[in-house]
Amino acid sequence: xxxxFKYFFVICIGMSVMPRPAGxxxxxxxxxxxxxxxxxxxxxxxxxxxxxxxxxTKQQEQMARVDEKIEKEMLDVDYVGRNNAPVGKGGLLxxxxxxxxxxSLGGYVDFVYKDFEDTDSxxxxxxxxxxxxxxxxxxxxxxxxxxxxxxxxxxxxxxEAKVEQAFMDYLINDAINLRAGALLVPFGRYNLxxxxxxxxxxxxxxVARDVIPTTWTESGVGIFGEFDPSIASKDINLGYELYxxxxxxxxxxxxxxxxxxxxxxxxxxxxxxxxxxxKVSPAIGHEIGLSKYWGEYNKIEDRIDGTGVDFLSTWGPLxxxxxxxxxxxxxxxxxxxxxxxxxxxAYAQANYHFWPKFFDNTFLGRGFKNPTLTFVNRYDWARxxxxxxxxxxxxxxxxxxxxxxYRPIESFVVKFEYQWNHTKNEALENGDNNGxxxxxxxxx
Numbered sequence: 001x002x003x004x005f006k007y008f009f010v011i012c013i014g015m016s017v018m019p020r021p022a023g024x025x026x027x028x029x030x031x032x033x034x035x036x037x038x039x040x041x042x043x044x045x046x047x048x049x050x051x052x053x054x055x056x057t058k059q060q061e062q063m064a065r066v067d068e069k070i071e072k073e074m075l076d077v078d079y080v081g082r083n084n085a086p087v088g089k090g091g092l093l094x095x096x097x098x099x100x101x102x103x104s105l106g107g108y109v110d111f112v113y114k115d116f117e118d119t120d121s122x123x124x125x126x127x128x129x130x131x132x133x134x135x136x137x138x139x140x141x142x143x144x145x146x147x148x149x150x151x152x153x154x155x156x157x158x159x160e161a162k163v164e165q166a167f168m169d170y171l172i173n174d175a176i177n178l179r180a181g182a183l184l185v186p187f188g189r190y191n192l193x194x195x196x197x198x199x200x201x202x203x204x205x206x207v208a209r210d211v212i213p214t215t216w217t218e219s220g221v222g223i224f225g226e227f228d229p230s231i232a233s234k235d236i237n238l239g240y241e242l243y244x245x246x247x248x249x250x251x252x253x254x255x256x257x258x259x260x261x262x263x264x265x266x267x268x269x270x271x272x273x274x275x276x277x278x279k280v281s282p283a284i285g286h287e288i289g290l291s292k293y294w295g296e297y298n299k300i301e302d303r304i305d306g307t308g309v310d311f312l313s314t315w316g317p318l319x320x321x322x323x324x325x326x327x328x329x330x331x332x333x334x335x336x337x338x339x340x341x342x343x344x345x346a347y348a349q350a351n352y353h354f355w356p357k358f359f360d361n362t363f364l365g366r367g368f369k370n371p372t373l374t375f376v377n378r379y380d381w382a383r384x385x386x387x388x389x390x391x392x393x394x395x396x397x398x399x400x401x402x403x404x405x406y407r408p409i410e411s412f413v414v415k416f417e418y419q420w421n422h423t424k425n426e427a428l429e430n431g432d433n434n435g436x437x438x439x440x441x442x443x444x
Contacts, residue, residue, distance in 0.1 A: 106131040108411075108443040110196035116419075116435030125151060126439075127196060129164075139171040145184075147215070163264065164215050173225070179243070180221040182264050186241035186277035187291040188212050188323050189310040197411050197443035200351050201403050203419070203429075205380040207345030210256035210428045211325045212308070218275070219264045220245030226279075239279040247273025247295035248304050254340040254387040254395050255428055257327065260297065271296035277308075285314035293327070303330045322348040329385075338387055345382030351375070368408040376403040376417070382428055396424040397431070411443035 107130045115121035127149055134142040145165040150158045167181030185191060190208040194215055208214040222243030229236060246267040251259030262268065273295025281287045293306035310323040324346040331339050352375045359365045381398040403417030416438050421430040 102135050104131075104133045106133075106444055108195050108197050108441060110202075110439055110441040112202055112437065112439040114435060114437050116430060117433040119433060119435075129195070141169040141171065143167055143169070164217050175225045175227045176223055177225050178221075179224055179241075181219070182217055183220050183222075183243055183245065185216040185218050185245070185275055185293075186243070187216065187275055187293055187306060188214075188277075188308045188325060189287075189289050189312065189321070190214060190323055191216050192277075195443060196439075196441035197413055199441075200374050200376045200405055200413075200415070201349075201378060201401055201417055202415050202437045202439040203401070205323070205345075205347035205349075205378070206382040206397055206399060206429055207323060207325055207347055207380060209258065210382050210384065211327065211343045211345040212323075213256070213258040213261050216261060217264065218243070218245035218247070218262060218273075220272075220275075222276075235283050237281040239281070240276065242276035243274070245273050245275060245295075247271070248293075248297050250298050252329070252340065252343075254384050255426055256384065257343055269296050269299045271301070285312075287312040291325075297329075300332050302332050304328070305330075317353045319351040319353070320349070321351070322346065340385040340387045342385045343382075344384075345380070347378060347380030349376065349378040364406065364408070370409070372407045372410075374405045374407070376401070376405065378403075384428070386425075393425045395426045395428060397428040398422055399430070413441050415439045415441070 107128070109128045110126050112124045112126045113121070114124070127147060129148075130146045132144045132146075136142075143165060144163070144167075146161070147164045148159075148161045150160070152159045152161045154160075163182050165182055165184050167179055167183050170178040172178070188208070190205065191212055191214045194204065194208070196202075204214060220243045222241065224239075224241040226237060226239035229238060246262040246264075247269075248257070248260045249262050249268045251261075253259065273293065275291075275293045275295075277289055277291040279287055279289050289308075289310040291306070291308035291310070293304070295304060296302060297304050304327055306325065306327040308323065308325040311321065313320045324344075326344040327342065329339055329341045329343075331341060353372050354375070355365075355372055359371070365371050378401045379398070380401075381396075383394055383396040386392060386394050399422075400420045401417050403415060405413050405415040407413045418434070418436050419430065420434050421432060423431045
């Protein structure tokens with residue numbers, strides 16, 4: 001106890017002889033200084049908290065944007081077909097036993113029934129697609145898509161098997177990355193997102209078959225990326241793809257460009273084609289795409305130039321999509337035959353998603369987290385210049401389709417639809433035959 005009194009006495013003596021702080025004349029001055037320091041400290045804390053809140057809000061907005069992209073499958077340009085494979089959601093993920101990288105396996109399949117006027121009704125196991133991806137390191141990826149159609153070669157007529165994508169990515173940053181291999185050509189939105197289970201109607205639009213030769217694959221190399229130009233708006237997002245490829249060949253006719261798709265192995269001339277797409281997203285759920293293609297298609301330097309525009313716009317349960325494309329064909333005066341000198345087409349589609357609650361306890365809704373019905377309307381049209389064959393005049397076809405589909409989950413869909421078709425001169429797709437189509441598609 002004596003020691004405590006001694007320490008207390010020493011402290012009191014020390015405080016009595018301690019010099020006053022510089023500029024302080026009294027205890028009140030010291031209190032004022034302490035209060036000012038406290039006020040400054042509290043102000044800095046508030047500023048720091050505000051900054052932390054701002055950063056947190058931005059991160060939440062970015063995460064919400066990513067989550068909505070995944071939920072609505074509004075995917076970026078590096079989409080391979082199965083929920084942003086090669087690794088992540090979807091598919092079967094396999095770890096490499098040697099300790100580096102991961103491999104994923106996925107795909108999709110569809111089965112179709114058609115009954116059109118003046119033709120026999122038929123079942124068709126149309127597509128079986130295998131997606132294989134790999135991630136050797138954080139910035140080294142491989143994506144691929146192998147398609148087997150109508151049972152494969154030849155499966156009693158029309159069956160084929162081919163590589164639709166097989167490319168490697170070297171990732172640098174969000175704004176610029178490198179890609180090389182068999183590339184899905186970024187001309188129009190439909191060619192990039194053509195998978196059967198992603199679509200709300202069975203048949204592809206006429207423009208996506210006879211003008212843009214979907215599925216359009218080219219051997220090539222180029223760059224891709226996306227960025228947010230915050231100087232304009234914090235909500236706007238830009239994405240792009242730009243590639244040098246072998247390019248289209250000479251196989252086109254006045255019924256379509258499909259046969260002019262080039263070889264993955266060889267270019268038919270010395271020139272290389274350029275193709276690119278710029279995607280502008282002013283807000284989540286809205287997108288405008290601008291596409292451009294230019295390149296020579298033969299050895300005498302005749303060119304094909306293509307321009308396209310596409311859009312996606314969502315308003316709650318209503319989704320609007322569409323696309324327009326035009327390809328102009330240059331023909332040298334020395335050419336041996338008269339060619340189609342232009343290809344153009346467009347489609348516009350409205351999808352309305354809904355779900356009656358009284359279906360929840362039926363077999364349609366029981367056990368599923370978010371089942372959906374979708375009412376679909378689409379108008380599509382295409383016109384191709386005459387090549388002076390026996391059927392003189394430009395070839396033109398239009399189609400109106402109404403449909404209803406059911407999705408117990410996002411990647412499984414049963415579709416029912418009816419088409420009204422009309423053609424002028426040679427038929428591009430179904431001619432003047434109207435008909436009923438139903439199909440089932442599954443992505444995994």
